[in-house]
Amino acid sequence: MKFDPSLIVFEDHEFLAINKTPGWVVQGAQSEAESLLSAIRKFFKERNPDSHELLFPLHRLDRNVSGIVVFAKTKNSAKKFSEAIQRGGLKKTYLAITWGTCSKSGKFEDYLLKSHFKSFVRDSSNPEAKKSTLTYECLETYPKTQTLPLGASLVKISLQTGRYHQIRVQFSSRGFPLFGDKKYAPKKVKDLFQRPALHAFELEMEGFIFKAPLPEDLKNLTNALKKGTFSPK
DSSP: OOOOGGGEEEEOSSEEEEEEOTTOBSSOSTTGGGBHHHHHHHHHHHHOTTOOOOOEEOOOOOTTOEEEEEEESSHHHHHHHHHHHHTTOEEEEEEEEEESOOOSEEEEEEEEEEOSSOEEEEOTTOTTOEEEEEEEEEEEEEOOOSSOTTOEEEEEEEESSOOTTHHHHHHHTTTOOBTTOTTTSOHHHHTTSSSOOEEEEEEEETTEEEEOOOOHHHHHHHHHHHHTOOOOO
């Protein structure tokens, strides 16, 4: 895929923030040629053939999750980002659409174990399970229909920890799986949407706030849910 420069939401001499669309791998291993990182590097070279800008991905999003991804342009900027994480100065906020009507706000705390590209809720006595915490606020609830007998919710989620698939497994384990989540949702929910209905909305770091508007596919989904006209894709 070719990189679309309209996805750039912030750029200066230190950082580059992208509103990643679904389908991009941030940094490929075997498929580096298809990664967002390699596509941006190619774009930079086309924009300025004399450019020797470096680019360091500072975190990742799953291939089919949309939203903010930040890159450092220098090693010092990457170090600044890493130090902010260590000081607890990094805040990540997500938006998700879930099956069922969530309570107004809440806090989830579990111990998660990663195994074979999936996370599982385990007892705190498991030495390999890691404490995982998030808070959420229910922004909207959507009416029950024949397709959605328990309704649906739009939730804003703040991560206190950043575990593998944390949001997806913690909500699913409580009966609120994300629309389109092929790994953690039951079939009736995973088939509702073409991808996990999850978007990295905001990343805040000591002096910087990067925001990514909700993409068209999730806007269309929430609009259909509001109107009661939703039908599975």
